[in-house]
Amino acid sequence: MERYLKGVVTVFMLLMFTFVTACSSNSSTETTTTTEVNETSTTTTTTEMTETSTTVTTANNTTITTSSTEENTQTTTTRDNNSSTTTTEQSGVTTTYVFEAEYTYLDDMIGTGYSGGTYGTGVIVEDTKSGDASNGYYVSYLYSLGTTLSFEIESDRAVDNAYLVLRLSAELIDFTLTSDMYTVMVNGMGYDYEAMVFENVPGMQSSTILPFADFVIGNIELQEGINTIDLVTTNSQAMGGTMYSTAPMIDCLKITTVAELTWNAYTDNIQ
């Protein structure tokens, strides 16, 4: 009888051990599975966020350089022109906005070149001659008195120290531009600038053009809301052919400011 009871207890113990082992094994398996699911989910979420960010970047056309002097760091990114969120509220953080000449409103433009003219988006030239043009295009055909290239830019606040730079080049001949020959106006007010010298300009038959370069206008005032920056040909110094006035070729303008700037980029200008 005693041996029988020992046998029963032994069998019972074996069954319990097997059961506990099985439960323990199942529990371990479930834990592992949960961990894998969580890891996969996290990775997927991160990937989606990255892709979304990339898509937004590609769809927009204003290059912005954000620099923080306090942290001595600098990052370059491209972001939504119409975005209303920014970190420029912090003091000491400035942003350089690049506005492409080829994305301005050009429907009313009438341009003249060396032999005859063009109109509308016909004034846009693709940079096929190593001119280092931002975005690969620039605007020319500005060689008549009164020809105006306008940039409409919205600012979220009034500032009196937005730093304006024009990225320009020239064709056909060497020349120097002064404030009265070529007028830079912001909201109807003209700004004086250091004479702009264009030297070693390749001739018409050259396979290259003079590389675009930055020319500083200086600090300008911007008002809260819409601002109009006009670049106006205001001389009758002929350059040759049907170029009745002297003017630069315009790649883009750059504004560095603590204000948040946006604009309506006419990206359909480039087909």
Ligand SMILES: [Ca+2]
């Ligand atoms: Ca450009």
